[in-house]
Amino acid sequence: MGEILEEFISGFCRSSNETRTVACEYERQEDGSLRMTEFDCNYEKCPNSAACLIYKEARKRADGNLELD
Numbered sequence: 913m914g915e916i917l918e919e920f921i922s923g924f925c926r927s928s929n930e931t932r933t934v935a936c937e938y939e940r941q942e943d944g945s946l947r948m949t950e951f952d953c954n955y956e957k958c959p960n961s962a963a964c965l966i967y968k969e970a971r972k973r974a975d976g977n978l979e980l981d
């Protein structure tokens with residue numbers, strides 16, 4: 913198992929109509945990229961998930977392979 917990184921991503925949540933912070937977990941892959949392994953929100957059941965900016969930001973951090981703190 914690769915290195916595990918945790919990030920807290922804040923943004924506007926349409927479902928709760930307020931700012932929310934979602935804890936995310938990433939696992940460092942052998943090629944150095946990050947794979948998101950946890951998004952601490954019920955994304956699959958959320959009716960606003962397709963437009964969720966918090967989720968998009970969380971994915972972007974993995975896809976962009978940015979260094980996390």
Ligand code: SF4
Nearest residue numbers: 925926927953958964
């Ligand atoms: S997936 Fe839905 S409930 Fe979760 S943060 Fe995004 S808008 Fe809010």
